[in-house]
Amino acid sequence: MNFASDNWAGAHPDISANLSRHAAGAATAYGDSDLDRAIYRRFSEIFEREVAVFFVATGTAANALSMSACNRIGGVAFCHSEAHMTVDEFGASGFFTGGARLSPVPGVLGRINPQALDRAIMRYSQDLAPAGQPMAVTITQATEVGTVYTAAEITAISEVSHRHGLPLHMDGARFANAIAAIDTTVAEMTWKSGVDIVSFGGTKNGCWMADAVVVLNPDLGHDLRLLRHRAAQNFSKSRFISAQFEAYFAxxxxxxxxxxxxxxSARLAAAIEDSASARLAWLPPANEVFAILSRNNAERLQAAGAKFYDWGVPHGLDGHIGEDEALYRFVTSFATTTEEVDRFGQLIAG
Amino acid sequence: MNFASDNWAGAHPDISANLSRHAAGAATAYGDSDLDRAIYRRFSEIFEREVAVFFVATGTAANALSMSACNRIGGVAFCHSEAHMTVDEFGASGFFTGGARLSPVPGVLGRINPQALDRAIMRYSQDLAPAGQPMAVTITQATEVGTVYTAAEITAISEVSHRHGLPLHMDGARFANAIAAIDTTVAEMTWKSGVDIVSFGGTKNGCWMADAVVVLNPDLGHDLRLLRHRAAQNFSKSRFISAQFEAYFAxxxxxxxxxxxxxxSARLAAAIEDSASARLAWLPPANEVFAILSRNNAERLQAAGAKFYDWGVPHGLDGHIGEDEALYRFVTSFATTTEEVDRFGQLIAG
Amino acid sequence: MNFASDNWAGAHPDISANLSRHAAGAATAYGDSDLDRAIYRRFSEIFEREVAVFFVATGTAANALSMSACNRIGGVAFCHSEAHMTVDEFGASGFFTGGARLSPVPGVLGRINPQALDRAIMRYSQDLAPAGQPMAVTITQATEVGTVYTAAEITAISEVSHRHGLPLHMDGARFANAIAAIDTTVAEMTWKSGVDIVSFGGTKNGCWMADAVVVLNPDLGHDLRLLRHRAAQNFSKSRFISAQFEAYFAxxxxxxxxxxxxxxSARLAAAIEDSASARLAWLPPANEVFAILSRNNAERLQAAGAKFYDWGVPHGLDGHIGEDEALYRFVTSFATTTEEVDRFGQLIAG
Amino acid sequence: MNFASDNWAGAHPDISANLSRHAAGAATAYGDSDLDRAIYRRFSEIFEREVAVFFVATGTAANALSMSACNRIGGVAFCHSEAHMTVDEFGASGFFTGGARLSPVPGVLGRINPQALDRAIMRYSQDLAPAGQPMAVTITQATEVGTVYTAAEITAISEVSHRHGLPLHMDGARFANAIAAIDTTVAEMTWKSGVDIVSFGGTKNGCWMADAVVVLNPDLGHDLRLLRHRAAQNFSKSRFISAQFEAYFAxxxxxxxxxxxxxxSARLAAAIEDSASARLAWLPPANEVFAILSRNNAERLQAAGAKFYDWGVPHGLDGHIGEDEALYRFVTSFATTTEEVDRFGQLIAG
Structure with missing residues (x-):
């Protein structure tokens, strides 16, 4: 009953096996092997257009290097106020860019509100130029609270971004879960909706360590190879990431x-809804369930072996949460079993 | 006959197998799993003292974060003029430290000369303070030209460093090859010789991607966890590095x-020495052979399938190299076979 | 009728004359002349305690170097959401610190609310550590909207800051105007109220260019000399700043x-209040008046020769401003004359 | 008898008087006043072409911002091994550029050797690309050892720079002394010889604080206004620098x-040559005299009231300096008097 995080899982057997399959033999280092090149092409197929792919070590690196690719002097990027980039990455994007800032924009359930975004960007318009230069907008898909943007919602945001001349970045740490949730194509969810650059995460969805910056807008990627090298994210044995992605896409x-x-997550949500002792904070389209439990109940479940996190700050839930209650996050992964979920369901029902 | 680089090899079967063995099950993320903790302890055993271990994505990251741990305002680190850190890492250490510099120090065959080091540091003494603050000395072991420092030579350098109040860093991208070459203990080659912090590389010697900063001097490591997080080198599924090191040390x-x-490399060197058409530039104690060949001969060997690099700048070899000759580098690895070497031997003898 | 800004004024005659008086003769460069040392002592007298003084070129430099002195890895400083540092300095503090952030805190009329500050800092407490490390709190005195903190209000903020282990910085671009407004001593308004480091501005109040970082808390200033040198703010002819401060304090x-x-400003405010065609947005204790005028009226006054700025974003004034109205800022300085103000008074009354 | 440095002098009376003349009245802040604009045009006249001018606080700022204007990812600028930028500025250019490096190039008497420059740049050519990207060449005119480049010598260097696609920067802290020494025009010494960007210093030659980046190559200056703002070098009362330059050029x-x-300096050099107890290290075309004295003699002169510096490291003078001798630097300025020099002449002759 481990719902702590999807990065507590290991690697999917197919991915692990493919790594072993590629263990022998010599291959050109630093991303130029035949396998690397085949995987770059595979990404272009999946995105249904020519893309540039840069493997990196972590999702944070993908985000921070994406911001570096969009960097301007005195730069300001706009993100949701609960974005991973601003809340969880220890200032990496500020560090990578030599001081560019993330300006938080509000929005319901983890999604930037396009009107609020427009207002936020306009605060940096000509009259207030001394504040800095707008440089990018970034959204997380699926969001930090497990919700997803529809293609139409992404388009609404990219329209605001592009009207102000700003590229749109997507933090896709849970890219696959979002694709699965809204049942669309990669192309529709990204460049057809105006996304210019993507942090493409494979790690949370069954890889060991497979993250990449995928550049969709050819105006952006020119410097990424150099930026990545300088950021110490240039793998000598790059094929060990390619081998993961090969199996990932197969x-x-x-x-x-x-x-x-x-x-x-849907099964878990149903179990929570069915229980008398807990309720969903909102519906979970992807692989993260947020629920309101009494602290006693949470402790009881944890004592019985369930792993999940107290989500601290109640995101606009004041008034909806009782004094003895709190918000909790449950994450499922490729490795979560029906049996695990049902065991938890019995427990919470009890 | 692939002697291009030891990072063209894949993973040793034991390491690959151990990764697969650890693929299943849930484990705490971000370096706090039981396996991670066991490996940290293993490092302490191998170093024969309490050490702090920080996994990172690349050797460049290990070096740049080591420099960050030693960073001072206006900082200057002293390295050999051919050090990987200054010649191959695209300014990563300058970027990570917000502008600290590497000051090149001369020395025969890749090894810093202690007297030259002393003079170089003294140029930054009180009278010339406006140049910056000395912050560290770094050596590469085995060096970039395949030579190694003896423990006594390292001690001579650490004595100069410590007299000036500077920590001594060792870039150990080929740490194991050096240990094997001088047949000493890890403790003797590091802290007993005055080394304070090590970039410990496993990647070139049979891992997929297993590099770490190992802090020997407890005064240094305090901030490394935070510096690493900000540098986007904090792995969620850290155990996939631990699993490699587990097999690596077993x-x-x-x-x-x-x-x-x-x-x-010794076998390859002997074959070169035996040939009439090539000669060693110097003796190779570790796994890199540098030899002087006529360009015609090199092209002939490459055409026949041998892979090795033209080493461009002749490191102080002017006068020893003919007009039609050049310096070439041959690297061997865990995956190099006797058969490969002997095939090359026959070729060069021919 | 120039109310555009106090930095549109030139230099007070006494200050200009003193510069001329010190023009001849040789003096040790880089802040070590007899005059420089005398001025450092003068600061200590004025602050009624031993302080360390570092002259810098601009108020922005004083702020950014103060932040550098407080810098931590992944650092976060807390400022008012309308602070000059975040709204007007083009990301200087983020640049100087290699990526530390300013986290905006709300508060009425330019003043941080202590409770909101406490909540903001707590968001970075242990549970949410991945966001970064709190490093400082900064307040502006007088504030960007012309209000001032009382000593008691500063104390309330320093108590929150210090409870969280954070130094309190004061952006004193209009330090003198604040002292004059609340009629207290320098010591009371600073270290006796818990302020640790001050950006002390003389430029807006009659100097040509005289700004300094004044360090009150001896734990902070150690590195400032070096940080300033590296930031290219180390004046060779430092005495030309000292000469200004000599006359400034005399x-x-x-x-x-x-x-x-x-x-x-008080006289100007009275004239505005007396007029039928404009009203004060709030009372002006110091040297900045904020008033609500119809756009037509503002244009009429500007056409008649009055200089003042449209203040764009109405700071929480929605609902209080009519459709055809806007907020305007009027700044007075040492050089503003009664005649100028009265002329404006007649104009607006007209 | 103060020959310590030209920045120990104060301000020329004309400059001081002009500052006073401009003390009264209101003027647009931040470099947009009528006076500022007039001075920008004056610079264009003096350079005989359209130039962009950016006032900054120090010569170090001019240099570091010039490097920022030339910055590339993993950037490497080439300077003389004794350049002020690398020896005296506490790593400012590395800090301003987020880690770009200065690569030292040898050359006789403070002047870069064009062939050595070519070789140094080629070390960063395609084969060794991992070292970083060449970004600029910088020369100091007059040099740190008081020598000057002729226009032909500058042209030889700019030809190498431009062949490699690199802009040529001139650190003109003693620009006027160089112009006077080689008796040429500003245009000849700069853009007609291939210089792209200049640190134009007025401070050492009679101003209080008047330094500027002057951009000759229109491809370079686009971002300088923003870079300067972010670097906290944007003066509110910019006209106090303009007023200095107005008098400076009048x-x-x-x-x-x-x-x-x-x-x-010439008079001082003659006096030294005439003395039996000292000799010139080389001829001084500009305002710095380097001489070899016995330490006893130097102490005697200093005890008698002469101020000058022991120049520590003997720049390639080993073998030419006796055991009890050292190299000393004497600097003259606008404020040095004949009487002072002659008094020193009598003293050294004695």
Missing amino acids: NNLWLETARHANAM | NNLWLETARHANAM | NNLWLETARHANAM | NNLWLETARHANAM
């Missing part, structure tokens, strides 16, 4: 694992 | 693979 | 000029 | 003061 494994994780 | 695999690589 | 000139500027 | 005051300083 037979749509990545969508299968994401759909499974999402289904496990 | 049954002294790491020393066995290093000894094998070194033996292959 | 016979309490600085308080006299500030009192004059404040009195001119 | 009636060729700047050339007159420079010629005087140079003449004083």
Whole structure:
């Protein structure tokens, strides 16, 4: 009953096996092997357009290097006020960019409100130029609270961004879960909706360590190879990431694992809704369930072996949460089993 | 006959297998799993003292974060003029430290000369304070030209460093090859010789991607966890590095693979020496052979399938190299076979 | 009728004359002349305690270097959401600190609310550690909207700051105007109220260019000399700043000029209140008047030769401003004359 | 007898008087006043072409911002091994550029050797790309050892720079002394010889604090206004620098003061040559004299009231300096008097 996080899981057997399959033999280092090149092409197929792909070590690196690619002097990027980039990455994007800032924009359930975004960007318009230069907008898909943007919602945001001349970045740490949730194509969810650059995460969805910056807008990626080198994210044995992605994409494994994780969250949500002792904070389209439990109940479940996190700050839930209650997060992954979820369901029902 | 670089090899079967063995199950993320903790302890055993271990994505990251741990305002670190850190890392250490510099120090065959080091540091003494603050000394072991420092030579350098109040860093991208070459203990080659912090590389010696900063001097490591997080080098599934190191250290695999690589270089060197058409530039104690060949001969060997690099700048070899000759580098690894070397031997003899 | 800004004024005659008086003769460069040392002592007298003084080129430099002195890895400083540092300095503090952030805190009329500050800091407490490390709190005195903190209000903020282990910085671009407004001592308004480091501005109050970081808390200033040198703010002919401060402090000139500027604002405010066609947005204790005028009226006054700025974003004034109205800022200085103000008074009354 | 440095002098009376003349009245802040604009045009006249001018607080700021204007990812600028930028500025250019490096190039008497420059740049050519990207060449005119480049020598260097696609920067802290020494025009010494960007110093030659970046190559200056703002070098009362430059350029005051300083150095050099107890290290074309004295003699002169510096490291003078001798630097300025020099002449002759 481990719902702590999807990065507590290990690697999917197919991915692990493919790594072993590629263990022998010599291959050109630093991203130029035949396998690396094949995987770059595979990304272009999946995105249905020519893309540039840069493997990196972590999702944080993908985000911070994406911001570096968009960097301007005195730069300001606009993100949701609960974005991972501002809340969880220890200032990495500020560090990578030599001081560019993240300006928080409000929005319901983890999603930037396009009107609020427009107002936020306009605060940096000509009259207030001394504040800095707008440089990018970034959204997280699926969001930090487990919700997803529809393609139309992304388009609404990209329209605001592009009207102000700003590229749109997508933090896709849970990219696959979002694709599975809104049942669309990669192209629709990204460049057809105006996304210019993506942090493409495979780690949370069954890889060991497979993250990449995927550049969709050819105006952006020019310097990324150099920025990555200087940021010490240039792998000598790059093929060990390629081997993971090879298996990840084969037979749509990545969508299968994401759909499974999402289904496990739906099952978990149903169990919580059915229980008398807990309720959903909001509906979980992807693989994260947020629920309100009494602290006693949470402790009881944890004592019985369930792992999940107290989500601290109640995101606009004041008044909806009782004094003895709190918000809790449950994450499912490719490795979550029906049995695990049902065991938890029995426990919470008890 | 692939002697291009030891990072063209893949992973040793034991390491690959151990990764697969740890693929299943849930484990605490971000370096706090039981396996991670066990590996940190293993490092302390191997170093024969309490050490702090920080996994990172690349050797460049290990170096740049080590420099960050030693950083001072207007900082200057002293390295050999051919050090990887200054010649191959695209300014990563300057970027990570917000502008600290590497000041090159001369020395024969890749090894810093202690007297030259002393003079270089003294140029930044009180009278010339406006130049900046000395902050560290860094050596590479084995060096960029395949030579190694003896423990006594390291001690001579650490004595100069410490007299000036500077920590001594060791870039150990080929740490195991050096240990195997001088047949000493890890403790003797590091802290007993005055080394304070080590970039410990496993990648070139049979891992997929296993590099770490190992802090020997407890005064240094305080901020490394935070510096690493901000540098986007904090792995969620940290155990996939731990799993590599577990197999790496088991049954002294790491020393066995290093000894094998070194033996292959010795065998290759002998073949070159025996040939009429090439000569060694210097003796190779570890796993890199530098030889002088006519350009015609090199092209002939490459055309026949041998892979090795033209080493461009002749390191103080002017006058020893003919007009039609050049310096070439051959690297062997855990994966190099006797058969490969002997095939090359026959070729060069021909 | 120039109310555009107090930095549109030139230099007070006493200050200009003193510069000329010190023009001849040789003096040790880089802040070590006899005059420099005398001025450092003068600061200590004025602050009624031993302080360390570092001259810098601009108020922005004083702020950014103060932040550098408080810098931590992944650092976060807390400022008012309308603070000059976040709204007007083009990201200087983020740049100087290699990426530390300013986290905006709300508060009425330019003043941080202590409870909101406490909540903001707590968001970075242990549970949410991945966001970064709190490093400082900064307040502006007088504030960006012309209000001032009382000593008690500063104490309330320093108590929150210090409870969280954070130093309190004061952006004193209009330090003298604040002292004059609340009629207290420098010591009371700073270290006796818990302020640890001050950006002490003389430029807006009659100097040509005289700004300094004044360090009150001896734990902070250690690195400032080096940080300033690296930031290219180390003046060779430092005495030209000292000469300004010598005259500035002589016979309490600085308080006299500030009192004059404040009195001119009070006179201007009275004229606005007396007029039928404009109203004060709030009372102006120092030397900045904020008033609500119809756009037509503002244009009429500007056409008649009055200089003042449209203040764009109505700071929480929605609902209080009519559709055809806007907020305008009027600044007075040591050089503002009664005649100028009265001429404006007649104009607006007309 | 103060020959310590030209920045120990104060301000020329004309400059001081002009500052006073401009003390009253209101003027647009931040470099947009009528006076500022007039001075920008004056610079264009003096350079005989359209230039962009950015006032800054120090020569170090001019240099570091010039490097920022040339900055590239992993950037490397080439300077003389004794350049002020690398020896005296506490790493400012590395800090301003987020880690770009200065690569030292040898050359006789403070002047870069064009062939050595070519070789140094080529070390960063395609084969060794991982070292970083060449970004600029910088020369100091007059040099740190008081010598000057002729226009032909500058052209030789700019030809190497431009062949490699690199802009040429001139650190002109003693620009006027160089112009006076080689008796050429500003245009000839700069853009006609291939210089792209200049740190134009007025401070050492009679101003209080008047330094500027002057951009000759229109490809470079685009971002300088923003870079300067972010670097906290954007003066509110910019006209106090303009007022200095106004007087500086009026009636060729700047050339007159420079010629005087140079003449004083020539007179001082003659006195040293005439003495039996000292000798010139090399001929001084500008306003810095380097001489070899016995330590006893130097102490005797200093005890008698002469101020000058022991120049520590003997720049390639080993073998030419006796055991009890050392190299000393004497600097003259606009304020040096014939009487002072002659008094020193009598003293050293004695």
